[in-house]
Amino acid sequence: MTFTPVTPADLEPGTTRFVQHEGAAYLLVRDAEGALHALDGLCSHALLPLEGARVRRGHVLCPHHGARFEIATGAAKGPPAYCGVRTWPVRERDGMIELDSHA
Template sequence: MTDSEPHLLGDLEDLQDGEMRVFEDIGDYGIVVCRVDGELYAIEDNCSHADTPLSEGRLRSHNLTCPLHGTSFDVRTGEHSGPPAYEGVPCFKVKVEDGVAVAFPTSDGKNTNDGSGDVGGIFQTR
């Protein structure tokens, strides 16, 4: 993901705890927005291991598990839990103002992606 602009998500009041919503038009792979304990989080919808949509995985608490090989990603930071993925994914801060959610790409170093754009996938599933 190379852009650094905020992205308008709209009204996400109907997104319940434990649910996810994909915004396909943001960045190269889209982002997946998750609500956990009332808060909104967003990460790139693409596993850093082999280009699989993370939104097809399972969200448990703050961890979104890749459906293909099981690495989980912390939706608060984009950090990965371990192999087979060897790096995190880009994450976003989601802010809500006057009922409108906006996703801001982060650059605070909390996720482990170096921003090079090289996801290092061995194979691709899409």
């Protein structure tokens, strides 16, 4: 695995952060328990950025049309999205969030 620092690790539980790295978009999520996750940053429904997505009961909600994705797996859990989004290996190290965008 090749982890690359993408943003400071000051992401509060229950929040998201949209980042772009090496020409791709990612959504970093810290769930309510404090675990860190990374998903594709574009909604599978309309390919709009998930920037501003909200965390609710183990899911992220697209700010554009309300599509719902499971945080841990990226699975679509409600229309209008019927396809999930990819998840990526992510970790915290030395105050940074690092992403393996080559996995």
